[in-house]
Amino acid sequence: MVDSIDSNDGIFRTQNLNLYYGENRAVKDVSISFKKKEVTAIIGPSGCGKSTLLRTLNRMNDFIDIFSTKGEIFFQGEDIYRSSQDVADLRKRVGMVFQRPNPFLKSIYKNIVWGPQIHGTKKDLDELVESSLRKAGLWDEVKDRLNDLATNLSGGQQQRLCIARTIAMKPEVILMDEPCSALDPRSTARIEDLIGELRKDYTIVIVTHNMQQAARISDKTAFFYEGELVEFGDTKSLFTKPKEKRTEDYITGRFG
Amino acid sequence: MSLRRRRLTEKCFKIATALITWSSIAILGVLVFQILKEGMQWVDWQFITSLPSRKAEKAGIYTAIWGSFYLMITTMLFALPTGIGAAIFLEEYGGKSRLSRFIDVNVANLAGVPSIVYGLLGLAVFVNLFGFGRSVISGGLTLGLLVLPVIIITTRGAIRSVPKSIPQAAYALGAKKWQVIFFHTLPYALPGILTGVILSVSRAIGETAPLIIVGAAAYVAFVPESLLDEFTALPIQIFNWTSRPQEVFHSLSAGGIIILLSVMLTMNSVAIFFRHKTQRSRNG
Ligand SMILES: Nc1ncnc2c1ncn2[C@@H]1O[C@H](COP(=O)(O)OP(=O)(O)OP(=O)(O)O)[C@@H](O)[C@H]1O
Numbered sequence A: 001m002v003d004s005i006d007s008n009d010g011i012f013r014t015q016n017l018n019l020y021y022g023e024n025r026a027v028k029d030v031s032i033s034f035k036k037k038e039v040t041a042i043i044g045p046s047g048c049g050k051s052t053l054l055r056t057l058n059r060m061n062d063f064i065d066i067f068s069t070k071g072e073i074f075f076q077g078e079d080i081y082r083s084s085q086d087v088a089d090l091r092k093r094v095g096m097v098f099q100r101p102n103p104f105l106k107s108i109y110k111n112i113v114w115g116p117q118i119h120g121t122k123k124d125l126d127e128l129v130e131s132s133l134r135k136a137g138l139w140d141e142v143k144d145r146l147n148d149l150a151t152n153l154s155g156g157q158q159q160r161l162c163i164a165r166t167i168a169m170k171p172e173v174i175l176m177d178e179p180c181s182a183l184d185p186r187s188t189a190r191i192e193d194l195i196g197e198l199r200k201d202y203t204i205v206i207v208t209h210n211m212q213q214a215a216r217i218s219d220k221t222a223f224f225y226e227g228e229l230v231e232f233g234d235t236k237s238l239f240t241k242p243k244e245k246r247t248e249d250y251i252t253g254r255f256g
Numbered sequence B: 001m002s003l004r005r006r007r008l009t010e011k012c013f014k015i016a017t018a019l020i021t022w023s024s025i026a027i028l029g030v031l032v033f034q035i036l037k038e039g040m041q042w043v044d045w046q047f048i049t050s051l052p053s054r055k056a057e058k059a060g061i062y063t064a065i066w067g068s069f070y071l072m073i074t075t076m077l078f079a080l081p082t083g084i085g086a087a088i089f090l091e092e093y094g095g096k097s098r099l100s101r102f103i104d105v106n107v108a109n110l111a112g113v114p115s116i117v118y119g120l121l122g123l124a125v126f127v128n129l130f131g132f133g134r135s136v137i138s139g140g141l142t143l144g145l146l147v148l149p150v151i152i153i154t155t156r157g158a159i160r161s162v163p164k165s166i167p168q169a170a171y172a173l174g175a176k177k178w179q180v181i182f183f184h185t186l187p188y189a190l191p192g193i194l195t196g197v198i199l200s201v202s203r204a205i206g207e208t209a210p211l212i213i214v215g216a217a218a219y220v221a222f223v224p225e226s227l228l229d230e231f232t233a234l235p236i237q238i239f240n241w242t243s244r245p246q247e248v249f250h251s252l253s254a255g256g257i258i259i260l261l262s263v264m265l266t267m268n269s270v271a272i273f274f275r276h277k278t279q280r281s282r283n284g
């Protein structure tokens, strides 16, 4: 079960967290901790609550009326569901990349600067655009058409733009929900490389259905099954010597 | 059903819809042709720049054109902000509260209220209660009320059609609700909102009954200079000409209709231009 983690060291930590949609308990009694500057992969069969957990970390579930939580989630030691939490500030510090690329219907440039702008950044926007696009590995492809509509980019480029948009906020954590599932293998490879670069500076939590991907890019892996955290540990050992039968069955493709 | 039967049904349906489409276009065509045939002889510079007159040869439509123009400006200045504001409230803030459901039902019903009822409302409220008298502003506000439901309904539809992923992306960057609405939802909904504007102008510019009740004058010898001035409007002038006994005025009214349609198309073309522009930028 959950071992080998020092629960105080996590940038994110949950304690007996239960997540509900109405009566339906989608995440059950999960205690987990995500460490600073590590990539944590969340894997598990469809419907096991991966996205639900991820969207709770930056409170994007607030928009679902029937959603409710029980238990605690700490970000940098503070309960993010306490009443005094500034949700906009939380989301500024915990960025998110979605399954489908969702650029704004605006220019590439505007896509990147809009977030920082609404939080008061006025200076050096050009540099911010360049550095964010460079980090996202998109600069060379778009540097001559920054004023073009972002929605005209290819799917893979759009997703990298969305990552650049998130990076531009200088977040502490980046959450990614199956960021490659709508992309072709080549774009996927590029994004994986990108995650390899980003891990130096950011804490990343990524949901993926692709076991090889999880094995390639993550330091830690968490395996969920029907809302429960079945196994959590170093990616290497989880994939080579799983402790739980269900984990082994899943990673060897016997179900899911 | 066999494949052949299905193909046949498909074909019949296609023919039926095409028939309906073309017959309505044909009727419209005949109508426009009739009006052009009768009215074109009158439409010239003198007609556009002359004041109304008892003699058909000298009669013009100058004051009515400007009256209608100012009316539409007043109508839109009132109805657009109010309607868009109401739509934002209902869509984004109203939630499922009882109040918003109550407003919801009523807006839908108001869209179907006969225009003469709005005229009575305008007479009671703007002309008498507010003391605006029989003026441009009374007429404009009355027409504004009349088109308000249309603007609210089309704007709500436009807001609803914004893909959820867009506000989601903005919220995930830590945006506040008003920022999401102002910077993303509304710009994205703009083409739909402009459709509402087009529908509203088209409706309001032809309305006659409420203006008669609010007190548009049939004979006005000057262009309104302030909102509180007396006014006439194109449909009023047309109505006035058709109700005269002399034949010649009937064909004069066809000339008026041509002007009415032109003014409507001119005003709408602005909205159509912007709609086209915003839609193009969306499709790339
Ligand atoms: N908006 C919602 N309203 C109600 N129930 C929901 C909602 N979203 C998810 N659920 C339910 O919560 C459970 C977990 O869903 P979730 O989307 O977190 O799964 P997932 O692990 O991300 O699956 P997938 O791999 O298919 O994305 C499912 O049973 C699902 O039906």
Ligand SMILES: [Mg+2]
Pocket: A050, A051, A052, A177
């Ligand atoms: Mg999911």
